[in-house]
Amino acid sequence: MQDLVEVTEAGLYCRRGxxxxxxxxxxPRAVITHAHxxxxxxxxxxxxxxxxxxxxxxxxxxxxxxIDVVRYGETILINGVRVSLHPAGHVLGSAQVRLEHGGTTxxxxxxxxLERDPTCAPFEPVRxxxxxxxxxxxxxxxxxxxxxxxxxxxxxxxxxxxxxGRTSVVLAYALGKAQRLxxxxxxxxxxxxxxGAVMTMVEAYRASxxxxxxxxxxxxxxxxxxxxRALVIAPPSVLGGSWLRLFGEASVAMASGWMTLRGVRRRxxxxxxxxxxxxxxxPGLLAAIExxxxxxxxxxxxxADPLARLLRERGxxxxxxxxxxxxxxxxxxxxxxxxxxEAPASGTAPSPGADADAAAAGIRGAAVE
Numbered sequence: 001m002q003d004l005v006e007v008t009e010a011g012l013y014c015r016r017g018x019x020x021x022x023x024x025x026x027x028p029r030a031v032i033t034h035a036h037x038x039x040x041x042x043x044x045x046x047x048x049x050x051x052x053x054x055x056x057x058x059x060x061x062x063x064x065x066x067i068d069v070v071r072y073g074e075t076i077l078i079n080g081v082r083v084s085l086h087p088a089g090h091v092l093g094s095a096q097v098r099l100e101h102g103g104t105t106x107x108x109x110x111x112x113x114l115e116r117d118p119t120c121a122p123f124e125p126v127r128x129x130x131x132x133x134x135x136x137x138x139x140x141x142x143x144x145x146x147x148x149x150x151x152x153x154x155x156x157x158x159x160x161x162x163x164x165g166r167t168s169v170v171l172a173y174a175l176g177k178a179q180r181l182x183x184x185x186x187x188x189x190x191x192x193x194x195x196g197a198v199m200t201m202v203e204a205y206r207a208s209x210x211x212x213x214x215x216x217x218x219x220x221x222x223x224x225x226x227x228x229r230a231l232v233i234a235p236p237s238v239l240g241g242s243w244l245r246l247f248g249e250a251s252v253a254m255a256s257g258w259m260t261l262r263g264v265r266r267r268x269x270x271x272x273x274x275x276x277x278x279x280x281x282x283p284g285l286l287a288a289i290e291x292x293x294x295x296x297x298x299x300x301x302x303x304a305d306p307l308a309r310l311l312r313e314r315g316x317x318x319x320x321x322x323x324x325x326x327x328x329x330x331x332x333x334x335x336x337x338x339x340x341x342e343a344p345a346s347g348t349a350p351s352p353g354a355d356a357d358a359a360a361a362g363i364r365g366a367a368v369e
Contacts, residue, residue, distance in 0.1 A: 004081075004099050004106045005132065007323065012108060012132070016101050017081035019048075021108050024324045031083065033110025034094035035060045036175060038326040050085045052121065053093015055204045056175065072121065088112035089123030090278050091176030092205055098126050107292060108132040111327065113277065114284040116147045118183045119176075119210050125291035133289060135302035136279040136327030137257050144257070144281040150274065151184040157253065157272055158189050158231050165228040167247035172255040173328075174235045175201045176278045179212060181233060181255060187213040190229035194218065195243070197235050218246065239268075257281070257328055279328055289316075301325035 005012050011023030019029040026043030033039055035057045040047075042061055049057050051069040058067060070076055072095070075084040085095035090111040097108040107128040114123050145153075154170070161168040172178045174197040182192055182202070192215045194202060199217045206212060218225055218232065225232065225247055236254070238244055244252065254270045257277030265273035280288060285307065289297055296317040299308045304320035311318035 004101055004104060004130070005108065007321065012323065014078075014081060014099055017078040017083065017099070019078055020044075021097050022110065022325070029078075031085075031097055032057060033088065033097060033108065034091050036091070036111070036173075038324070039110060048083075050087075050093050050095040052208060053091075053095070055208050056092050056201065059200055059204045060175075072124075086126045087121035087124045089114060089117060089120060092120045092179070092208060092210060094120060096124075096126055098128065104129050106130045106132065107294070109134060109288070111136070111279055111325075112288065113280045114287060115144055115281075117180050117278075119179045119205060119212075123288065125288065127293045129294060130296045130298070131289060131292045131294035132298045132300060132321060133285065134279065134325070134327060135285060135299045135304050135307045137277065137281050138285055138299070138303035138307035140282050142257060142260055142281045143283060144277060145275055147184060150276055151186075153274060154181065154184070155186045155189060157251070158185065161251045162190050162229045165249065167225070167228055167230055167232060167250040169232040169234060169244065169247060169250050169252045170255055170274070171234055171236045171239070171252065172198075172276070173278070174198045177255060177276060178202075178233045178235075179205050179210070180278065181276065182212050182215055183210075185213075185231060190231060191216065192231050192233065193225055194232070195234035195238065197237075198233050277328055301327045 004016060005014055010020060010025040010027050012021040019031055020027045021031045022033050022039040023030050024041060028045045030044040030047050032047055032049045035053060040057060040060055047065060047067045049067060049069055051071050054067055054069050070085055072085060072087055075082050080101065082100040084098045086098060088094040088096050088110055090113055094110060096110060099106045105128040107126050109132060111134050112123050158168045170181060172181055178198040179202060192213060194215050195218060202212060202215055232247060251271040253272035253274055255274045255276040257275060257279060258264045259273030259275045297311050298319060298321040300321040300323045308318040308320050
């Protein structure tokens with residue numbers, strides 16, 4: 001029997017339904033898991049997304065892009081294929097794509113996380129026969145602290161900087177992670193200000209009904225914004241430019257799952273590294289795969305080879321699937337926009353250096369946990 005989803009030059013293609021999931025080239029019909037640039041690209045004739053993410057996708061695709069929406073869990077027929085979208089917990093409007101035809105069910109997860117996030121619907125396990133899963137952090141070393149621990153650490157760092165008269169600058173993806181951080185910190189510590197790219201997404205989130213604390217746009221040609229009391233949220237692309245000079249003395253931190261590896265933070269010279277990701281950690285990946293009930297698993301963008309090998313050792317029919325999705329770029333690759341489609345393609349994870357080589361050895365132990 002022919003696979004329901006296949007990889008083509010334009011992206012993941014459902015031939016039975018004649019549509020693509022997160023295509024990397026313009027196509028007649030694109031089903032979009034979420035609005036990060038490696039999954040949602042301009043130029044397709046028509047888009048379909050989950051209704052909570054329409055305004056975010058609109059901000060990325062432009063005002064003229066034809067965007068259709070469905071509610072989470074609502075089933076539609078596309079050329080005889082039953083299609084529904086289910087919460088992925090990654091960012092606002094992120095969705096897993098469930099496809100059913102001829103008695104077989106596939107799920108394409110897109111990016112997802114299992115941790116609590118007040119700015120988007122939580123991940124929902126979806127039963128299927130075949131699962132196409134990401135593996136951005138598919139090594140045992142990647143295990144996230146709780147949301148409560150993250151918030152407490154951020155508040156403590158911000159408060160210490162404020163008391164010393166230093167501006168706190170945290171670098172985070174403009175879409176998703178920036179809004180999540182703003183939602184969990186204590187706004188009584190001081191003002192929150194943000195880069196223009198972050199504010200574009202803040203406005204889309206607010207227009208979609210997401211509650212966020214007061215956040216001001218950093219004015220052009222500002223000097224010492226917030227008087228040393230502010231928390232500034234900006235994309236990683238500001239590193240190395242003049243924009244950071246607007247804040248006088250500042251402590252610059254990075255929020256990324258890659259901050260698990262001390263060498264990444266050390267090489268980039270960050271004052272602090274917060275282990276925060278909008279992707280599932282290693283236990284989260286395994287939990288989501290198990291909850292799906294899938295006996296066949298195709299693993300993409302990240303540590304696909306070692307995770308697929310582990311799943312085979314656990315009795316599943318698992319294999320890597322090469323795509324052009326990038327997942328969460330390593331801070332060692334900072335210099336492009338935070339979710340730039342020209343970042344390194346998937347198939348192997350972005351390499352954070354020798355730390356990752358040591359971490360990879362840990363997956364052998366995970367096979368017998």
